Amino acid sequence: MAYDYVGQSVRRVNDQRLLRGQGQYIADIRRPGLAHVAFVRSPHAHARIIAVDTAPAARVSGVLGVYAADGIEFPALPLLFPYRTLDAVTQIPFGREVHHVGEPVAMVVAENRYQAEDGAAAVHVEYEPLPAVAEMKRARQDGAPRVHSDRSGNLAASIMQNVGDAAGAMQEAPIVVNCEIGMGRVSCAPIETRGLLAEWSVRSGDPELHVYAATQTPHMMQRIYAELLHLSERQIHVQAPDVGGAFGAKEPFYVEDFLVAWVSRQLGRPVVWIEDRLEHLLTSVHEREQFHQAQMGLTRDGRILAVIDRFLANTGAYVPWGVIVPVITSTLIPGPYKVPNYFCEGLVMYTNTTPLAPYRGAGRPQAAMVINRLLDRAADRLHVDAAAIRQRNFIQPEDFPYQTGLISREGTPMVLDSGDYPALLKTLMQAGGYAQWQEKKTRQSASDRPLGIGLAVGIENTGMGPHEGATVTVGSDGQVTIVTGAASQGQGHETTLAQVAAEVLAIDIDRVHLVEGDSQRIAYGTGTFASRTAVVAGSAVKMASEQLRDKMLTLAEHLLGTRREFLQLAGGTVRVVSDPTRSVSLAQLAEAASGPFPGSSYTLPVDPGLSVTMFFTPPGATYAAGAHLVVVEVDRDTGQVNIVAYTAVHDAGTLINPQIVTGQIQGGISGGIGTALLEEMRFDEAGQLLTGTFMDYLLPTALDVPDMTVLHRATPSPLNPLGAKGVGESGAIPSPSAIVAAVEDALKTEHAVLDAIPVRPSAVRQRIRMASEPQ
Amino acid sequence: MLPQRGTERVSYTLLVNQQTYTVEQVEPRMLLADVLREVLRLTGTHLGCEHGACGACTVLVDGRPVRSCLMLGIQAQNQSIITVEGLSASDATLSTLQTAFWDEHALQCGFCTPGMLIAATHLLHENPHPSRQQIREALSGNLCRCTGYQNIVNAIERAAGGEGTESRG
Numbered sequence: 024m025a026y027d028y029v030g031q032s033v034r035r036v037n038d039q040r041l042l043r044g045q046g047q048y049i050a051d052i053r054r055p056g057l058a059h060v061a062f063v064r065s066p067h068a069h070a071r072i073i074a075v076d077t078a079p080a081a082r083v084s085g086v087l088g089v090y091a092a093d094g095i096e097f098p099a100l101p102l103l104f105p106y107r108t109l110d111a112v113t114q115i116p117f118g119r120e121v122h123h124v125g126e127p128v129a130m131v132v133a134e135n136r137y138q139a140e141d142g143a144a145a146v147h148v149e150y151e152p153l154p155a156v157a158e159m160k161r162a163r164q165d166g167a168p169r170v171h172s173d174r175s176g177n178l179a180a181s182i183m184q185n186v187g188d189a190a191g192a193m194q195e196a197p198i199v200v201n202c203e204i205g206m207g208r209v210s211c212a213p214i215e216t217r218g219l220l221a222e223w224s225v226r227s228g229d230p231e232l233h234v235y236a237a238t239q240t241p242h243m244m245q246r247i248y249a250e251l252l253h254l255s256e257r258q259i260h261v262q263a264p265d266v267g268g269a270f271g272a273k274e275p276f277y278v279e280d281f282l283v284a285w286v287s288r289q290l291g292r293p294v295v296w297i298e299d300r301l302e303h304l305l306t307s308v309h310e311r312e313q314f315h316q317a318q319m320g321l322t323r324d325g326r327i328l329a330v331i332d333r334f335l336a337n338t339g340a341y342v343p344w345g346v347i348v349p350v351i352t353s354t355l356i357p358g359p360y361k362v363p364n365y366f367c368e369g370l371v372m373y374t375n376t377t378p379l380a381p382y383r384g385a386g387r388p389q390a391a392m393v394i395n396r397l398l399d400r401a402a403d404r405l406h407v408d409a410a411a412i413r414q415r416n417f418i419q420p421e422d423f424p425y426q427t428g429l430i431s432r433e434g435t436p437m438v439l440d441s442g443d444y445p446a447l448l449k450t451l452m453q454a455g456g457y458a459q460w461q462e463k464k465t466r467q468s469a470s471d472r473p474l475g476i477g478l479a480v481g482i483e484n485t486g487m488g489p490h491e492g493a494t495v496t497v498g499s500d501g502q503v504t505i506v507t508g509a510a511s512q513g514q515g516h517e518t519t520l521a522q523v524a525a526e527v528l529a530i531d532i533d534r535v536h537l538v539e540g541d542s543q544r545i546a547y548g549t550g551t552f553a554s555r556t557a558v559v560a561g562s563a564v565k566m567a568s569e570q571l572r573d574k575m576l577t578l579a580e581h582l583l584g585t586r587r588e589f590l591q592l593a594g595g596t597v598r599v600v601s602d603p604t605r606s607v608s609l610a611q612l613a614e615a616a617s618g619p620f621p622g623s624s625y626t627l628p629v630d631p632g633l634s635v636t637m638f639f640t641p642p643g644a645t646y647a648a649g650a651h652l653v654v655v656e657v658d659r660d661t662g663q664v665n666i667v668a669y670t671a672v673h674d675a676g677t678l679i680n681p682q683i684v685t686g687q688i689q690g691g692i693s694g695g696i697g698t699a700l701l702e703e704m705r706f707d708e709a710g711q712l713l714t715g716t717f718m719d720y721l722l723p724t725a726l727d728v729p730d731m732t733v734l735h736r737a738t739p740s741p742l743n744p745l746g747a748k749g750v751g752e753s754g755a756i757p758s759p760s761a762i763v764a765a766v767e768d769a770l771k772t773e774h775a776v777l778d779a780i781p782v783r784p785s786a787v788r789q790r791i792r793m794a795s796e797p798q
Numbered sequence: 799m800l801p802q803r804g805t806e807r808v809s810y811t812l813l814v815n816q817q818t819y820t821v822e823q824v825e826p827r828m829l830l831a832d833v834l835r836e837v838l839r840l841t842g843t844h845l846g847c848e849h850g851a852c853g854a855c856t857v858l859v860d861g862r863p864v865r866s867c868l869m870l871g872i873q874a875q876n877q878s879i880i881t882v883e884g885l886s887a888s889d890a891t892l893s894t895l896q897t898a899f900w901d902e903h904a905l906q907c908g909f910c911t912p913g914m915l916i917a918a919t920h921l922l923h924e925n926p927h928p929s930r931q932q933i934r935e936a937l938s939g940n941l942c943r944c945t946g947y948q949n950i951v952n953a954i955e956r957a958a959g960g961e962g963t964e965s966r967g
Contacts, residue, residue: 034900041908042896043889044842044882048909051841084805135836137825214846214854214943215909267844267909268943300847513907513944682903686945690906693946717851717941725937725947730930754946 026529026593028522029745032682033532037517046265049218049237050297057220058087060283060296061139063129063146064305065121068375068710069155069170072119072128072148080131080145085138088290089146090282091129092117097285100276101247104345109180112171112373114341116278116285120153122170122340123376124710125305130282132290136297155375157710159337160314162372170340170373179338179371180346184353186428187364192329196320200400205779206389206759207703208312208337211382212722213512215267216303217277221284222293226258232284233260237267238540239274240550242508245542247276248284256542263540269512270694271382272307274552275343279306301715309704310348310382312337313369313389317356319397320364325405325412329364332356332393336371337379344380346371350432351386351484357427358394359444359482359648360416365429375710381552383694384755391481392780395760399477399767409478409764410452417444417480420738431484431644439482439646441738447650447672448480450736455652455670464654468772471659474667475769478652481757484644485749486558486742491549493563495524495571496634499617501595501610503528503535505567508548509560510540514751515683516556520564522679523745527568528575529593530609547638554647554749557679562639562743570635575612578629582607582615609633645740647748648674651692651761657769659791662784664700664766669731671757676740676748684750685733691754692731697723698755699762703781770794810875814838815884826872830864831855833871834881842882842912846941853940856913857881863920882912885919895919895957904953906944913940918954927958 040046075091097116105111114126121128131142154168161167162177170177193199220235232252238244241261248259266273279296287294298307317332336349353367402412418425420443431437451457457476464474494506505524509516521535528535538544539560549559576587579597583590583605591600598606607615616633618625625631654668671688678684701721705713714720739746759780766787767777773794779786807823812833819838831848834840834857846854848867855866858880886893892900895918905911914937921928921936928936933954937947 032903035903038900038905038908039892041905041911042882042892042899042915043886044840044912046842046908048841048844050835050845053839136832137827212943213907213909214852214941215844215907216846266907267846268907270943300849300852513905513909515906686903686906686949689946689948690944691946694943716849717847718849722941722943724939724941725934725951728947730948730951731946 026526028526028532029679032680033518033522035515035518036521048215048265048267049220049235052220052235052264054220054222054293056292058132058134058290058292058294059136059139060286060294061131061136061143062127062279063143063148065124065126065128067121067150067152068124068157069153070121070150071153072121073151074149075129076147077129079147080142083138083142083145085134086131086142087134088132089129089142090286090289092119098251100278101250102345103275104347106180106346106350109342109346110178111342114278116281120172124712125302125377127278127282130286132286132294155710157374157376157706157708159312159335159372159374162374163335163370170375177373179342179373182346182349182353182369182371184365184367184429189329189331189364189366192364193318193320193331196328197323198321198401198404200319200397200404202317202393202396202400203315203778204392204396205314206311206392207781208309209382209698209702210304210309210704210720211270211272211307213268213270213272216298216300217273217307218297219280219283220293220295221287223288229258231258234284235262235264236280237273238263239269239510239512239552241510241540241542242548243550244276244280251281261542263510266510266512271310271380271385271552273512275308275380300717304704304715304720305712306377308343308380309339309377310379311389311698312379313349313352315393317393317397319401321401325401325407325415327360327362327416330356330362330397332367334369336369337374338371339374339376339378341378343378347432348379348381348386352389354429354431354437355387355390355482356393358391359418359442359480360394361418376706383691383752385553385752387481387483387756388695388698388759391479391757392760395479395757395764399764410448410457413448413480414445419445438643440740440742442646442648442674443738444480444648447648447674447736450734451650451652451670451672454672454732454734457652460654460668472656473769475655475657475765475767477761477764477768478650479757479760479764480648480650482646482648483554483749483753483756485554485647486641486645487553487555488641489549490638490640491559491563492545492547492636492638493560493567494545494634494636495564495567497609497613499610499613501534501608501613503530504538505535505564506538506544507560507563508545509551509556511551514551514556514687515680519557519679519683520561523561523564524568527565527572530595534595554751554753558645558743558747558749559639559641561679561745561747563637565744566639567635567637570637571633574629574633574635578612578616578627579607581628639743642742645676645742645748647676647750647753649753649757651757653761653765655762655765655769657766657787662787664782664787666696666729669729671731671754672734672736673753674736674738674748675750675753676737677746678735678737679747681735684735687750688733688754689731691752692758693723693728694755695758696728696762698780699759700781700783701727808872810872812871812874812879814840814879815881821871824871828871829867830869830871830874831866834866840881840883844909844912846909853917854910854913856916856940858916858920863917882915885915895922898953898957902949902953902956904945904949910940910942914942914950921954922958930955
C-alpha cells in the first residue's frame with residue numbers, strides 16, 4: 024500500500040529549511056523595540072545580599088533599566104513534583120539569600136546585548152558570605168554548613184523501596200558481592216542555550232503576555248506564568264520556536280523565565296534574554312551525581328537472591344523537578360532482572376551548587392550501572408560469562424505483564440508491560456561478534472593496548488502520562504494539520520506524527536503538517552520529555568485521525584449517496600469503488616463540513632468542521648529495553664580509552680520511523696560515552712564551579728564517538744494503539760555501565776576496580792600505577 | 799581619554815556570500831557573528847558557546863573556516879565570507895552536501911548543522927575524497943549533542959561520492 028508510512032524511514036520534512044540556515048530559533052526572533060537582558064549573578068555559593076548599588080549601571084550608555092534583589096519581593100517558584108518525604112525548597116526570583124554560584128541578583132536591560140553586559144559589569148553588590156557546602160557527603164555530616172539558613176538540616180528527601188526480605192535473604196546467600204560507585208555530575212549542554220523573549224500587549228483592557236521560549240514544556244510555562252502573575256491562561260501565550268536541543272535543560276521553569284517576562288512589563292518593551300554558555304553551565308540543571316554502595320546475594324549457580332543498595336543523591340540548592348531522578352533510580356535498579364528481595368534507601372541532599380533535575384536518562388543510567396556492575400562482580404566471582412549470568416536472571420517473555428512489587432514514580436504498582444530480554448541479549452551477542460572479540464582480546468592481552476569487553480542491559484519506563492492531545496483538521500485546501508501539546512527539540516515530530524496521520528488518512532505525507540509547542544493552538548499539553556511524545560502524542564494523533572476518517576466517510580456517504588463499504592479513501596479523495604468517476608475530495612469534504620453560506624441551515628450528518636481532537640491518557644508506563652556491547656582499547660601508557668566497537672540492540676516497540684529511532688539511540692549512546700569517559704561538572708569545596716567552559720567540560724567530539732551498530736528487536740507495547748515505546752533517552756541508559764565494564768575488563772591483569780565515573784585517562788593511569796606498586 | 803564604552807561607532811563594508819553589504823554605525827567591538835546575525839540578519843550562523851569551542855558559528859573567511867565568535871566584524875573587511883546561507887545555488891535547490899545531510903539524517907535539532915556544513919565544505923574542498931577518520935578529524939572542532947556524529951560522517955562520505963549509508967545501523 025502506498026500509504027503505509029508507519030515503519031518507513033521517511034526523510035524528515037523539516038530538514039530543508041534547517042540545512043539552508045532558515046531555522047527560527049529563539050535568538051533569531053526580532054520584535055520592534057526589542058531590548059536585551061543581562062543578569063548579574065552571585066559569585067558566592069551562599070551569601071546574604073546586603074545592598075545593591077544600581078546607580079553606576081543606570082548611567083551606562085544604552086541601559087534602559089536596572090532591577091535588583093533589593094526592594095522587590097517575589098514568591099518562590101511552584102513545586103512541580105511533590106513527593107511524600109520531600110522538604111521542598113524552590114528558588115525565589117531575586118531572593119535575599121543566594122544558595123549557589125550563578126543565582127541572579129540583578130538584571131540590566133539595554134538597547135543591545137553589549138550594553139546590557141556593560142551595565143551588568145557596573146552593578147555593585149555587597150554580600151555577606153555564609154558558610155557553604157558543595158559536596159553531598161559533607162552536606163550529610165553533623166555540623167556541616169546549612170545550605171539554606173532557615174532549614175535545620177540538608178536532607179531534601181529520603182527514598183525507600185522494599186520488596187521481600189532483602190536483609191534476611193542476603194544473610195543466607197552463599198555468594199555475596201559488593202559494588203561501590205560514584206557517578207559524576209553532568210550538564211545537559213544542548214548546543215543552543217536557553218533563551219526567552221517576552222512581550223506584553225493589551226486586549227479588551229486586559230494585559231496579555233506573549234512569550235517565545237526555548238522550552239520543552241510550553242503549556243506548563245503558561246500555567247506557571249498564570250499562577251505567578253495572577254493572570255488567566257487566556258492572557259498568556261507561550262510559543263516554542265525551533266529549539267536547538269534540550270535533553271532536560273529546557274524542561275523546568277527557571278527564575279529567569281519569570282524575571283524576563285516581569286521586566287518586559289515594567290519596561291513596556293519586548294525583551295529578550297539569551298543564556299550564554301557560562302550561564303548555562305552554571306545555572307541550567309545538572310544531573311547524574313549519585314554515590315551508591317550496593318550488595319548482591321546469589322546462589323552458587325548465579326541466581327540473584329537479593330539486592331541491597333544505599334545511595335546519596337545530590338539535588339543542588341533546589342528541587343526544580345522534585346526528586347524524580349533519585350526516585351526513578353530507586354525503582355529501576357532491578358531493571359530487566361528478577362530480584363526477589365530488594366531494598367533500596369536513597370538520601371537526597373541539598374548542597375550549595377547548581378540544582379539537579381532530569382538530563383537524558385533521568386536516574387536510569389545510575390540504576391543500570393548499579394545492577395549491571397553487581398552482575399559483573401558476581402560473574403567474576405563465579406567464573407561465569409557476563410552474558411550467561413544475565414541470561415540466568417532475566418525476566419522471561421512469558422512473565423509479562425510482570426509485577427515488580429515496586430511502587431513506580433507515579434505512586435502506583437510498577438508493572439513491566441512487555442519485552443523479550445533473552446532474545447535482545449542473544450541478538451546482541453551475535454551481531455556484536457562477542458565470541459570473536461573474546462578471542463581477539465585474549466590474543467592482545469599482553470600488549471600495551473589491551474582490549475576490554477563490556478556489556479549492559481537496561482530498561483526504561485517511557486510514554487508516561489498524564490496525557491497529550493492532538494487535533495487533526497482538514498483545511499479547505501484538502502491539506503491536513505495536526506496540532507499537539509508536545510514540543511520538538513530535534514526529535515523529528517514533524518515527520519513521525521505526520522506519518523501516523525498520513526497512514527490513517529491514506530494521504531500523501533507532503534500534505535500533512537504539524538503545529539506544536541504553542542499554548543494557543545491547543546488548550547492542554549504536557550510537553551516533550553521522559554521519552555513520551557511518540558507514544559503519547561503519537562497515540563493521540565492516531566486516535567484523532569481514525570475518528571476524522573470516520574467523519575469523512577460518514578460525510579462522503581451522505582454526499583455520494585453510497586454506503587461506506589462501497590467507498591475507498593485514498594490520495595486525498597473518497598471514491599465509489601465501482602465507479603471512480605463518482606468521488607469527493609478532502610477539500611470538498613472540508614468545504615461542505617464548514618457549512619453552506621452564512622444564514623443557511625446546517626443539515627449534514629456530522630458535526631460542523633472536518634476536525635477532531637482526541638487525548639491519549641496512557642494507563643501506565645511502557646518499558647523499552649536496550650542491550651549494549653562495547654569493546655575498548657586502553658593505552659596503558661597514557662590511560663586513553665578508545666572505543667573500537669559499539670553494538671546496541673534496542674526494543675522501542677513498534678517503530679514509526681526506523682532512521683529517526685536509530686538516530687535517537689546513536690545520540691543517546693554519544694551522551695553515555697560522555698558520561699562514562701569525559702563529562703564532569705566540578706565544584707571546589709567553596710562551591711565555585713571549575714568547569715565553566717567547553718574547554719574544561721568536555722563533550723564527546725567526532726573523534727570520541729565511534730561508528731555504532733544499532734539494531735531493533737521490537738516487542739510492541741500492549742498499552743497504546745501504536746504499540747510504540749519511547750526512545751529519546753534509551754541510548755544513554757546502559758551505555759555508561761557497559762563502557763566502564765569494558766575499561767575494567769581491559770585492566771583485568773591489574774585487577775583494577777573502577778569505582779567512579781567519568782573514567783578519565785588520569786584515573787586509568789592511577790589504577791595501573793596502584794597495581795604496579797608493591798602493596 | 800577613551801570614549802565611554804558603547805558610544806563609539808564605525809561603518810564598513812563586508813563581502814558575504816558574494817554580496818556586498820554596508821555595515822553602518824556599529825560598535826567596533828561587535829563580533830563578526832553578531833554583525834552577520836544582527837545587522838545583516840543572516841541568522842543561519844548560530845552561537846553555541848561564544849568562546850570558540852563548539853564550532854556552531856563557523857563561517858568561511860577567504861576559504862578558511864573561522865569561528866565568527868572570535869573575530870570582530872571589522873576585521874573581516876576586504877575578505878570573502880561564506881555562511882550557510884551561501885551554500886546552495888538557489889532557494890529551490892540544496893547543494894550535494896546539504897542533500898546528503900538530509901538523506902543520511904545527519905541533523906536532529908539543526909543548531910550545530912550550519913557549522914558542520916561549513917566545516918565539511920572546507921574539508922571537501924581541501925580533500926575531495928577523505929577517509930572516515932579524516933572526516934572525523936575535520937569535524938572534531940564542531941560539537942553536536944544530538945546525533946552522535948555517525949550520520950554526519952556518513953553524509954560527508956556520501957557527498958564525496960563514497961558509500962555513505964554503509965555504517966548506518
